[in-house]
Amino acid sequence: MDQSELDMAGLNLNDDAPVEVIPEEPAKTPAAIEKLIEEAKTVLTAQENGEKRSLSMVVVGHVDAGKSTMMGRLLYELGRMDEKKRIANERGSAKVGKSSFSWAWELDGTQEERERGITMDIALQTLNTPHRVITILDAPGHRDFIPNMISGASQADSALLVVDAAVGEFEAGFERGGQTREHLILVRSLGVSQVIVAVNKLDQVEWSKSRYDEICDLLKPFLVQSGFHPSKTKFVPVAAMEGVNLSLPPPATSPLHSWYKGPTLVDLLDALEPPSRDINGSLRFPISNVFKGATSGIAVSGRVCGGVIVAGERLRIVPGDESATVKAIDNDGDSIPWAGAGSNVNLTLTGVDPISLNVGSVLCRPGQIVPLASSFTAKIIVFDIQIPITAGTSVELFHHSRDVPASISRLISLLDRSNGSVVKNKPRVLTKGMSAEVEISLRNATYSGPASRVLPIPLEPFSVNKDMGRILIRRGGETIGAGVVLELLT
Numbered sequence: 001m002d003q004s005e006l007d008m009a010g011l012n013l014n015d016d017a018p019v020e021v022i023p024e025e026p027a028k029t030p031a032a033i034e035k036l037i038e039e040a041k042t043v044l045t046a047q048e049n050g051e052k053r054s055l056s057m058v059v060v061g062h063v064d065a066g067k068s069t070m071m072g073r074l075l076y077e078l079g080r081m082d083e084k085k086r087i088a089n090e091r092g093s094a095k096v097g098k099s100s101f102s103w104a105w106e107l108d109g110t111q112e113e114r115e116r117g118i119t120m121d122i123a124l125q126t127l128n129t130p131h132r133v134i135t136i137l138d139a140p141g142h143r144d145f146i147p148n149m150i151s152g153a154s155q156a157d158s159a160l161l162v163v164d165a166a167v168g169e170f171e172a173g174f175e176r177g178g179q180t181r182e183h184l185i186l187v188r189s190l191g192v193s194q195v196i197v198a199v200n201k202l203d204q205v206e207w208s209k210s211r212y213d214e215i216c217d218l219l220k221p222f223l224v225q226s227g228f229h230p231s232k233t234k235f236v237p238v239a240a241m242e243g244v245n246l247s248l249p250p251p252a253t254s255p256l257h258s259w260y261k262g263p264t265l266v267d268l269l270d271a272l273e274p275p276s277r278d279i280n281g282s283l284r285f286p287i288s289n290v291f292k293g294a295t296s297g298i299a300v301s302g303r304v305c306g307g308v309i310v311a312g313e314r315l316r317i318v319p320g321d322e323s324a325t326v327k328a329i330d331n332d333g334d335s336i337p338w339a340g341a342g343s344n345v346n347l348t349l350t351g352v353d354p355i356s357l358n359v360g361s362v363l364c365r366p367g368q369i370v371p372l373a374s375s376f377t378a379k380i381i382v383f384d385i386q387i388p389i390t391a392g393t394s395v396e397l398f399h400h401s402r403d404v405p406a407s408i409s410r411l412i413s414l415l416d417r418s419n420g421s422v423v424k425n426k427p428r429v430l431t432k433g434m435s436a437e438v439e440i441s442l443r444n445a446t447y448s449g450p451a452s453r454v455l456p457i458p459l460e461p462f463s464v465n466k467d468m469g470r471i472l473i474r475r476g477g478e479t480i481g482a483g484v485v486l487e488l489l490t
């Protein structure tokens, strides 16, 4: 098999590839699993009250704002990348004439990705600050990659927005159509409520305080408008390339030292509020990626969105009747016996036909199966759209990493954005900035006639499971709305 065939097989997209059924591993006994779950809950509860708390963060921002450079540099400063690796990255990037990308090299092409021969949608890394373990979801800034960003944001507890301070660059990202705006609205709509804004490349504007203030003043009202509480919005001036004000305060020799005495980026990361974990809820593991396991079998990645997952247990894959045994749980290279709600992990699965593993499917414990729905009601917020939404508008529905064709089948009511009360029943159209209750119905992807059935997707009301109840609505490649699931209909 050559590399591209391996990639296809690993991604499970090639239906014609010979199906390799991985032999079943003996599953653990129910009593042994129960014991592990109890142990996990005890440890997780202790962690919730402990010193070092974990959370995840999506890194967003306009293309070339310096996201990967900042993350590469932070990994180095916080001791996650050694000197040898740094020199190798410097050489690797110089060799292909991209020296300025030497820090980004670490995230844009990790050793692991090269060995696996696949490019992950989102690079996963962990940052260790004194009081936090932060899983980084580095989202690509290109417009075409917005769906991948959605997948990252729907797994995140917080966001780091990187903006380029250079004259004209910040403006390009912030104007209509720029990713700064769209990313902020997206992450907020997906339930991320805290954001750190890193105003980067200050070296490009001679470390000007007035430029920094100007950018903060432009962003502040927009953040409030997008639904971020000012107390959960922090700003920090940095220069990622030179590593200024990332983990260490600017040295006395730096022009930034003369006017900035506030926290460093790492100080702000260290103070991020960790989410409360629903470890007692039903186990939900939506699959965000499927690939060939590092040693054997097939692996899936994703975030535990409820409950605790235990190595050795046999889980149902929903939709469908198939099951898989969790052979191993991998968290940032470490094999762990269990993972609780909120953790981003890779699972090696056995006793499963890889064909039954799809992005968007949910692993559940038998007896706690996630419901399937093909129509439901939702509360949505309409983004900055040109063409209004009417009943019957065709859309693409994004739920976790899955996108399916759907339509806004009914406009139920118009809601007041601030208090959610009904302003008008049965509105005829929805326009920019409106909040509404609507009915959404899945459509068939192919136009093969009425006989073909719409396949329902796993979904839960937001009131039952926040992670399982968030949706995004896109039309013609543009995100037109986002919201939460209220009630499943059929």
Ligand SMILES: Nc1nc2c(ncn2[C@@H]2O[C@H](COP(=O)(O)OP(=O)(O)OP(=O)(O)O)[C@@H](O)[C@H]2O)c(=O)[nH]1
Residues within 6 Å of the ligand: 061, 062, 063, 064, 065, 066, 067, 068, 069, 070, 100, 101, 104, 139, 140, 141, 142, 200, 201, 202, 203, 204, 238, 239, 240, 241, 242
């Ligand atoms: N002058 C200056 N250049 C920087 C700084 N940080 C990043 N850059 C440069 O900006 C360019 C883009 O950096 P990346 O880190 O690749 O940006 P990105 O936001 O990850 O880009 P995408 O992943 O393509 O969206 C590179 O050439 C970097 O060297 C900085 O603090 N100062």
